[in-house]
Amino acid sequence: MTHSALLAQIKSKKSFLCVGLDVDQDRIPLGLKKESDPIFAFCKRIIEATAPYCVAYKPNIAFFEAYGLEGWKSLGKVIHFLNQNYPEIFTIADAKRADIGNTSKRYAKAYFEQFEFDSVTVAPYMGKDSVEPFLEYEGKHAILLALTSNDGASDFQLLNTNGGLLYEEVIEKSKQWKNSNRLMYVVGATKAQALQQIRGRIPDSFILIPGVGAQGGSLEEVAINGLNDKCGLLVNSSRGIIYASSGSDFDLKAGDAAKELQEQMAVHLTHKGII
Numbered sequence: 001m002t003h004s005a006l007l008a009q010i011k012s013k014k015s016f017l018c019v020g021l022d023v024d025q026d027r028i029p030l031g032l033k034k035e036s037d038p039i040f041a042f043c044k045r046i047i048e049a050t051a052p053y054c055v056a057y058k059p060n061i062a063f064f065e066a067y068g069l070e071g072w073k074s075l076g077k078v079i080h081f082l083n084q085n086y087p088e089i090f091t092i093a094d095a096k097r098a099d100i101g102n103t104s105k106r107y108a109k110a111y112f113e114q115f116e117f118d119s120v121t122v123a124p125y126m127g128k129d130s131v132e133p134f135l136e137y138e139g140k141h142a143i144l145l146a147l148t149s150n151d152g153a154s155d156f157q158l159l160n161t162n163g164g165l166l167y168e169e170v171i172e173k174s175k176q177w178k179n180s181n182r183l184m185y186v187v188g189a190t191k192a193q194a195l196q197q198i199r200g201r202i203p204d205s206f207i208l209i210p211g212v213g214a215q216g217g218s219l220e221e222v223a224i225n226g227l228n229d230k231c232g233l234l235v236n237s238s239r240g241i242i243y244a245s246s247g248s249d250f251d252l253k254a255g256d257a258a259k260e261l262q263e264q265m266a267v268h269l270t271h272k273g274i275i
Contacts, residue, residue, distance in 0.1 A: 001118045001139060003206070003230075006090050009055045010231050014266035014275050017258060018056035018092065018208065020238030021046065021078065022063050027243055029250050039064070039074040042250075044081060046242050049255035053262035056090040056234050057082060058208075079115050090234070092143065092208070093117040097134075098126055104133040112137050119143050121186060121208075124170050128177045135179035141206075142183055146171055147198065149188025149211050171201050184208055187226075189217020189235070195225035203228060210236040212261075219261065223268035231274050237261060 010016050021043055025033075028042045035041040047057065059078055064071040082091055097107040097120060111120045112134075119141035122131050134142035147157055147167045157167040174183055187198055189211030198207070207226055211217035212235050219235060226233050237257075245253035269275045 001090055001141075005088070006055065006206070007230055009088055009090070010269070011275050013053065013055055013262065014269055015053055015055055015262040016231050016233045016235055016265055016269070017054040017261050018058050018090075018234045018236040019046070019050050019054045019241055019258060020094070020210070020236045021057060021059040021242065022238045023060075023074075023242070024063060025067070027246065029246060029248060031248055037070075037074055037077065039067070039071065040077040040081075042242075043074075043078045045251040046254050047078075047082065047086070049251040050241065050258040051086055051089065053255070053258040054089070056092060056236075058092040058094045058236055058238075060238070061093060061095040076115065079117060083116055091118045092234075093120040096121045096123050096145065098122040098124070098130040100126070101129045101133055104130050108134045108137065108140075112140050119184065121145065124174065128173075131174070132178050135177065135182045137182075140182065143208050144170070144174055144183055144185050146185040147187045147191050147194055149190040149217070153188070168201070171198065175202070184234075186210065189219075189222055192218060192221035192225050195222065199226055199228060199232075204230075204232070206232055206234060208234045208236060210238075212237050212240075219264055220268075223265070223272075227268060227272050227274075229272070229274070231269065231272075235261075235265070 023039050028038050032038045032041050064075040093111045098104055111117045121143045122134055123145050159166045161169055184206040186208050189209050209222050212219050241254050241257045244257040
């Protein structure tokens with residue numbers, strides 16, 4: 001999917017919402033557990049309820065592979081359902097892959113050719129030859145971990161190096177890689193105050209922001225510091241949407257939660273003059 005196609009959807013839906021599919025079978029409503037594939041049944045209803053309000057879905061691969069072969073089958077069904085029924089919606093494989101070049105080529109082949117995702121999250125630690133294979137695919141994107149909000153982020157990302165911070169150097173170095181125009185970046189919502197200077201470094205790139213909602217990130221702070229004149233943000237909410245209710249009305253409540261965030265996003269997009 002091109003940036004222009006994603007932007008068209010953002011304008012149409014007045015939203016930059018990404019719904020994270022972090023599916024824990026222990027939290028799936030009891031009524032679905034009798035289904036032949038409870039994970040897919042849960043995701044399907046979540047997608048149908050939230051699709052009017054979001055522009056992206058982000059299956060967290062760990063929550064599928066934890067169930068072995070059956071989990072991988074469920075993931076295949078989910079991405080097939082999305083691509084067949086909502087081809088305009090951007091898809092993110094939240095896999096955080098990257099390895100030596102020939103291994104990264106296989107990861108890219110898996111997520112871009114076999115599963116047909118639009119993008120995959122990648123880790124920068126091994127450098128350009130571990131990321132560039134993901135950037136060889138026209139119309140596909142690698143979403144590079146830049147500044148995360150987990151407790152251990154400061155172990156490496158905030159180390160001083162060459163007069164700056166390591167995550168800043170990662171961003172600057174990544175801009176030199178082949179096909180870097182296909183890069184997007186991950187910045188945690190709880191790091192919203194750093195977004196302004198990050199946006200200065202990557203003014204035209206999309207930034208994926210996890211952590212709004214259950215993890216305590218502020219949509220307002222993210223929008224103020226991260227929006228560019230074409231939006232340039234995908235803000236993810238997972239638990240706050242998909243587990244808005246544990247009852248039989250889980251999909252309706254998920255839709256309500258997504259709609260609430262979409263309405264807040266529309267205000268910011270309007271204020272910025274994007275819609």
